[in-house]
Amino acid sequence: MFKKVQKLPELAEELNISIDTLRRDINLLDKQGKIKKIYGGIKLVESEFAESPMDARMVGHLEEKRMIAQKCSEYINDGDCIYLDSGSTTYQIAKYIKNKKNLTVITNSIPVVNELMNSAVELIIIGGKVRLNEQSVIAYDYLFNFSELNILKAFICASGITLEKGISDYNLEEAQTRKKIIDLSKDVYVAADHTKFGKDVTIGIASLDKIGYIITDRNIDRSFLQKFKTKRTSLIIAE
Incomplete structure (x- = not known):
């Protein structure tokens, strides 16, 4: 089965950005309620009633x-x-x-x-x-x-x-x-x-x-x- 949680090093490599930049972006998305921070990674917050923003979908699944x-x-x-x-x-x-x-x-x-x-x-x-x-x-x-x-x-x-x-x-x-x-x-x-x-x-x-x-x-x-x-x-x- 594929992982439902995305780890930070994997995301940084995939998006071709530094860990520091990734952490800043994650903090912003977390404040906006688009993702949820968990130990060592993030989890996408999905809505059943509306389209998730592109920046959140880029890291989900x-x-x-x-x-x-x-x-x-x-x-x-x-x-x-x-x-x-x-x-x-x-x-x-x-x-x-x-x-x-x-x-x-x-x-x-x-x-x-x-x-x-x-x-x-x-x-x-x-x-x-x-x-x-x-x-x-x-x-x-x-x-x-x-x-x-x-x-x-x-x-x-x-x-x-x-x-x-x-x-x-x-x-x-x-x-x-x-x-x-x-x-x-x-x-x-x-x-x-x-x-x-x-x-x-x-x-x-x-x-x-x-x-x-x-x-x-x-x-x-x-x-x-x-x-x-x-x-x-x-x-x-x-x-």
Whole structure:
């Protein structure tokens, strides 16, 4: 089983910052009620009713997200044109694709742009309003011509996944961007850890018949494995 508690040395190494900087950030997040400090590490405080801020999600279920991201990268080939959604899991994907050849990445995620900025990957960032809490760009048709995009594979995040309603999220404008990308993309992958299953949150994004693949971690409730056999969506477990 993956660890639910993140240790400080592991986080400092993953985030490429010093222990002193990490401790300052942790103290701030603790005061804001976004994390809980425990002996030797931290634990994410999760809300059942609202989206956790991006900075808190970046350190929650980190090992699972890294495994999911690595599995996603196996489906990305040289020469692909892909979309990387805003989210803590899709951000991890960026770390595994820097050495792909002739790869084009379209994204609305500022952390993804920062991660790939000095790589050989060709970057296209969609235009719109910056959503500060999510560190993403909310797109508008009059600022970005979606119809011109030719996306082979889209990697989408979601806050909720159910068999009945499909994937969902908390923010309407974010959901609208995802709907457009899903409609334009040849293959759609949802990258989501096990905590997202069984939840149907505020805004519906797409039913499962529009999703080709869901890549998740091995801590998923095993009852979902059997249930997904009745759906066209392939459930892939990152081991």
